[in-house]
Amino acid sequence: MDRRTFISTGVAAGAAAVTATSSSVLGAEEKQPAPGKFKLGYAPSLGVFKEHAGTDPIEQIKFMADQGFTAIFDNGLMRKPPELQKKIAAELAKHEMQMGPFVLYADFGTESMVTGKKEDRDMLVNRVKEGVEVAKRTNCKWALMVPGRYNQRTDWGYQTANVVDTMKACAEACEGSEMVIVLEPLNKLNHPGLFLTKMPQAYQICNAVDHPACKIVDDVYHQQITEGDLIRNIDKAYDQIAAFHLGDNPGRREPGTGEINFKNIFKHLYKKGYKGVLCMEHGRSKKGKEGEKALIEAYREADSFEV
Numbered sequence: 001m002d003r004r005t006f007i008s009t010g011v012a013a014g015a016a017a018v019t020a021t022s023s024s025v026l027g028a029e030e031k032q033p034a035p036g037k038f039k040l041g042y043a044p045s046l047g048v049f050k051e052h053a054g055t056d057p058i059e060q061i062k063f064m065a066d067q068g069f070t071a072i073f074d075n076g077l078m079r080k081p082p083e084l085q086k087k088i089a090a091e092l093a094k095h096e097m098q099m100g101p102f103v104l105y106a107d108f109g110t111e112s113m114v115t116g117k118k119e120d121r122d123m124l125v126n127r128v129k130e131g132v133e134v135a136k137r138t139n140c141k142w143a144l145m146v147p148g149r150y151n152q153r154t155d156w157g158y159q160t161a162n163v164v165d166t167m168k169a170c171a172e173a174c175e176g177s178e179m180v181i182v183l184e185p186l187n188k189l190n191h192p193g194l195f196l197t198k199m200p201q202a203y204q205i206c207n208a209v210d211h212p213a214c215k216i217v218d219d220v221y222h223q224q225i226t227e228g229d230l231i232r233n234i235d236k237a238y239d240q241i242a243a244f245h246l247g248d249n250p251g252r253r254e255p256g257t258g259e260i261n262f263k264n265i266f267k268h269l270y271k272k273g274y275k276g277v278l279c280m281e282h283g284r285s286k287k288g289k290e291g292e293k294a295l296i297e298a299y300r301e302a303d304s305f306e307v
C-alpha cells in the first residue's frame with residue numbers, strides 16, 4: 001500500500017469514527033474532534049513510521065498529521081542539533097500539533113535527587129537550565145526527569161525530603177519560562193532500584209514541592225505493573241498529572257496487545273476534558289509497513305469510544 005492509499009484509509013477510518021459519535025445527542029459542539037483527527041492527543045514518537053514516511057523527521061510529522069495525530073513526542077529531542085529542533089517545531093506549528101515531554105534527565109544508574117548533596121542539586125539545576133533553552137526553541141512545554149536510584153542505607157523519609165528540596169530548586173529554575181518538569185514513576189521489573197515507582201508517591205512529592213513547574217507523567221504501562229488501579233490513580237492524582245505515556249502490558253506494545261483496557265481509559269480522560277499529550281512510548285506487535293498500519297488501527301479502535 002503506498003502512502004496516499006494508507007493516508008486515505010486512516011482518515012476515512014477517523015471520519016467514520018467521527019460520524020458515529022457526532023450526532024445531536026452530543027450537544028456540545030466543542031466536544032467534537034476535527035474530521036479525521038483522533039479525539040485525544042496520542043503522540044507517536046519520531047521514527048515510528050519510517051517504513052511509510054522515510055527517515056526525515058519533517059516528512060514523518062507530515063505523515064502523522066495526515067493520519068489524524070495531533071501530537072508527537074521525541075525522547076531524544078535535547079540531543080538534536082538546535083537547527084533541527086527549530087525545524088521540527090515549525091512543522092508542528094503548521095499542523096497545530098503538540099509535542100510531548102522530551103527527556104531532560106533520566107540516569108538510572110546514579111543516586112542523584114535522593115542524596116541532598118549540593119553538587120547533585122547544582123548538576124540537576126544546570127541540566128534544567130539547558131532544558132529551558134530547548135523548550136524555548138521548540139515550544140515544547142514538558143521536560144521529563146527521573147529522580148534516579150534510591151539509597152539502601154538512608155531512611156526513606158530523608159530521601160523523600162531530599163527529592164522534594166531538589167525538585168523545588170529545579171522547578172524554580174523553570175521560572176520565567178513555560179517549561180514544566182514531569183516526574184516519571186517507573187516499574188521495578190524493568191528498572192530495579194529506582195526511587196520513584198508509584199503514583200501516590202509522585203503525588204506526595206509534587207504536592208510538597210507545590211510549584212506549577214513540577215508535575216507527573218503517568219506512564220500507564222509502568223503503573224499497570226507497579227500498582228494497577230489505573231483509573232482510580234488517574235483521578236486521585238489528576239491535578240498533578242501533566243502528561244501520559246502509553247503501552248500495553250505485558251509486552252509494552254500498542255493498545256489491544258495486552259491486559260489494559262485503553263478504550264475505557266481514553267474515554268475516561270476524554271470525559272475529564274484532558275487536552276494534553278499521550279506519548280505512544282512502546283514497541284509494535286508486527287514489523288514493517290504492516291506493523292505501522294496495525295499501530296494506527298489499534299489507536300483508531302481504542303479511540304472509538306462513544307462520547
Ligand SMILES: O=C(O)C(=O)CO
Nearest residue numbers: 184186190219245281
Ligand atoms: O525508560 C523507560 O522505561 C521510560 O518509560 C522512560 O520514559
